[in-house]
Amino acid sequence: MRQQKQRKPIAPEQGATAGRRPRGRPRKLRAPSVMELRTRLGPRLAEAVAANWQGCSLREMRAGTRSTARIAEARQLGMYLAHTLFHLTMTRTGTIFGRDRTTVRHACRLIEDQRDRPRVDEPLMVLEAALSQWTEHFARRLAGDEP
Numbered sequence: 001m002r003q004q005k006q007r008k009p010i011a012p013e014q015g016a017t018a019g020r021r022p023r024g025r026p027r028k029l030r031a032p033s034v035m036e037l038r039t040r041l042g043p044r045l046a047e048a049v050a051a052n053w054q055g056c057s058l059r060e061m062r063a064g065t066r067s068t069a070r071i072a073e074a075r076q077l078g079m080y081l082a083h084t085l086f087h088l089t090m091t092r093t094g095t096i097f098g099r100d101r102t103t104v105r106h107a108c109r110l111i112e113d114q115r116d117r118p119r120v121d122e123p124l125m126v127l128e129a130a131l132s133q134w135t136e137h138f139a140r141r142l143a144g145d146e147p
Contacts, residue, residue: 034140034143034145035139037139037142037143038086038135038139039086039088041138041139041142042131043078043086043088045131045135046078046081046082046131047061047082047097049127049130049131050075050077051078054070054073054074056074062098075097075107076107078097080108080112081127083104083108084108085128085135086135090105
């Protein structure tokens with residue numbers, strides 16, 4: 001049997017790029033656009049609004065375990081609002097809420113089925129309009145487009 005040589009790892013300062021400046025132009029720092037801010041802010045705002053709407057805390061909603069029906073409904077509402085209002089994929093929405101994309105799909109289907117009743121649809125329309133306006137306002141303020 002042949003004995004194999006033990007190779008020592010190369011330290012970063014000894015590698016091929018040791019002592020060299022990074023190639024290319026340095027990146028310019030830029031402020032995030034209103035759309036980027038809206039996409040970041042929106043889901044968290046939707047989560048907070050849904051928690052408040054159902055009378056539970058964000059800590060309860062973010063728990064990794066199954067919860068009471070009230071908390072589950074709040075989480076489902078938050079996922080639905082984040083997905084529909086801010087045009088996030090179900091995978092991205094699930095990542096934000098700490099759930100799987102299939103859970104988001106289930107939540108969206110449940111809320112859509114409930115929207116057939118005017119008693120549910122009317123408050124949701126008001127909630128969606130308010131959430132959309134708040135997010136747009138906050139994003140513009142943070143981007144510096146609005147005083």
